[in-house]
Amino acid sequence: xxxxxxxxxxxxxxxxxxxxxxxxxxxxxxxxxxxxxxxxxxxxxxxxxxxxxxxxxxxxxxxxxxxxxxxxxxxxxxxxxxxxxxxxxxxxxxxxxxxxxxxxxxxxxxxxxxxxxxxxxxxxxxxxxxxxxxxx
Numbered sequence: 246x247x248x249x250x251x252x253x254x255x256x257x258x259x260x261x262x263x264x265x266x267x268x269x270x271x272x273x274x275x276x277x278x279x280x281x282x283x284x285x286x287x288x289x290x291x292x293x294x295x296x297x298x299x300x301x302x303x304x305x306x307x308x309x310x311x312x313x314x315x316x317x318x319x320x321x322x323x324x325x326x327x328x329x330x331x332x333x334x335x336x337x338x339x340x341x342x343x344x345x346x347x348x349x350x351x352x353x354x355x356x357x358x359x360x361x362x363x364x365x366x367x368x369x370x371x372x373x374x375x376x377x378x379x380x381x
Contacts, residue, residue: 247280249355250311251363252287252347254381259294259305265364268381272362273309276379281311281362284354286347288313317354325353328372341371352376 250273256262257269273281283306288299295301306313328349335341348365352373355361360377361369369378 246359247282248276248379249282249284249351249358249361250287251351251361251365252290253364254362255283255287255291255305255309256294257364258309259291265381269364272379272381276362277310279359281309282315282358283311283313284351285314285317286350286354290347315354318357320357321350321354323353324356324373325350328353332372335371348372 253265254269254273257265258273262269288302288306291302291305292299295305303313329346332341332349348368349372352361352369355369356373356376360379361373362379363369364380366378366380369376
């Protein structure tokens with residue numbers, strides 16, 4: 246079963262980030278045999294990196310052998326619903342830092358896959374305690 250690749254790792258590769266590219270590329274190369282998937286939310290987040298050109302984003306993902314579009318399912322919505330509720334409750338109690346809703350959506354999407362590949366595991370662990378997460 247495939248691993249979901251978080252947007253931050255895709256940006257590392259897209260911009261050839263001098264600090265993060267090598268480790269991100271190694272992690273993705275190491276998981277390529279399991280399969281790599283991209284959440285539709287990450288495709289949206291990649292827009293500014295590619296000057297808002299969706300065909301260029303699609304070409305980039307194709308070169309990385311990452312299938313897109315991967316369908317959003319009702320299970321994804323249910324997982325996101327639970328995670329966002331957990332986030333808001335924690336935020337109101339002052340125990341969770343500000344995070345964008347995109348993290349709740351990407352993490353929810355990853356719940357039906359093998360896990361999530363990201364540089365930001367702490368952003369996801371509070372919302373998805375059972376989600377397998379690997380970092381470079």
